[in-house]
Amino acid sequence: MTDVRDALMIGTRTDGTTVQRPLSPHLQVYKPQITSVLSIMNRLCGIATSVGTLLMVWWLVASAGSPHAYASMQSFMGSWGIVLLFGWTVALVYHFVAGLRHLAWDAGYGFELPQVYASGIATLVATGAITLLIWIIGLVVYL
Amino acid sequence: MSNASTGGAAPKVTIMRSQLSRARGMGAAGSGVHHWKVERITAIALVPLTTWFIYAVLHLLGAPQAGVHRFVHNPWNAVLLLAIVTMTFHHMQLGLQVVLEDYVSNHKWQMASLLLNKAVALILGLLCVVSILRMAFTA
Numbered sequence: 001m002t003d004v005r006d007a008l009m010i011g012t013r014t015d016g017t018t019v020q021r022p023l024s025p026h027l028q029v030y031k032p033q034i035t036s037v038l039s040i041m042n043r044l045c046g047i048a049t050s051v052g053t054l055l056m057v058w059w060l061v062a063s064a065g066s067p068h069a070y071a072s073m074q075s076f077m078g079s080w081g082i083v084l085l086f087g088w089t090v091a092l093v094y095h096f097v098a099g100l101r102h103l104a105w106d107a108g109y110g111f112e113l114p115q116v117y118a119s120g121i122a123t124l125v126a127t128g129a130i131t132l133l134i135w136i137i138g139l140v141v142y143l
Numbered sequence: 144m145s146n147a148s149t150g151g152a153a154p155k156v157t158i159m160r161s162q163l164s165r166a167r168g169m170g171a172a173g174s175g176v177h178h179w180k181v182e183r184i185t186a187i188a189l190v191p192l193t194t195w196f197i198y199a200v201l202h203l204l205g206a207p208q209a210g211v212h213r214f215v216h217n218p219w220n221a222v223l224l225l226a227i228v229t230m231t232f233h234h235m236q237l238g239l240q241v242v243l244e245d246y247v248s249n250h251k252w253q254m255a256s257l258l259l260n261k262a263v264a265l266i267l268g269l270l271c272v273v274s275i276l277r278m279a280f281t282a
Binding site: 004006007010017018019020043046047049050053054056057060061063064065067070074078092096099100102103106134137138141142 | 153154155156158160183186187189190193197201202204205208211212215224228231232235238239242267270271273274275277278
């Protein structure tokens with residue numbers, strides 16, 4: 001062993017012999033838990049929100065463009081695009097709320113396991129509630 | 144104690160070099176927590192900006208094109224839109240970079256995907272910026 005990083009992977013058995021531990025745990029051997037599932041969801045929703053920004057780009061470009069461009073953007077958002085808009089809202093709201101949870105952790109709050117579970121449940125409830133609220137307001141304004 | 148049960152020789156650590164150089168260079172990346180910090184700073188900025196953006200979208204739902212133009216013609220709205228667009232694409236680029244670094248193991252593909260990530264974020268962001276400015280500066 002010559003690389004100093006390899007030294008970090010050396011563990012000791014109870015009988016005192018050394019053993020080379022794997023670098024990272026294998027995801028598939030763990031039972032899904034609220035902590036890990038919400039963490040994976042945060043990353044997936046971040047990726048989905050990134051895809052959703054394409055709708056924002058189209059909205060801005062079409063608004064600044066020709067009347068025809070604006071009309072075709074509007075007709076898409078009012079038909080099939082509404083599914084994408086709803087998906088974008090869910091992903092954005094989840095990533096937003098989970099992001100607030102992360103910022104609280106970064107500030108040093110909420111690390112006790114009961115708090116982690118409680119804030120995890122709260123994240124899911126808040127995501128549902130805020131998404132519904134946005135869409136109820138949106139449908140009232142739109143219809 | 145025999146090593147027969149371990150299926151091979153037990154690893155032995157023979158490193159003479161101090162960890163100090165690694166600590167000074169702040170690890171293999173050669174940089175410290177800058178990426179992590181900027182990710183958080185843009186996240187904090189996006190909390191009020193995203194809230195405002197959802198209000199703006201709800202306000203402009205089904206609006207005629209002239210209505211959108213009037214909205215963006217207001218300097219406050221134009222500036223807030225520019226702010227959310229730049230913060231969004233910056234934060235998006237930083238976040239996707241971590242995903243790519245985690246899952247694209249081939250070095251060349253990882254480098255290519257990281258550059259593409261930066262390029263797409265830059266182009267989409269600038270596209271939004273020009274569109275906003277065009278509406279902001281035309282009556």
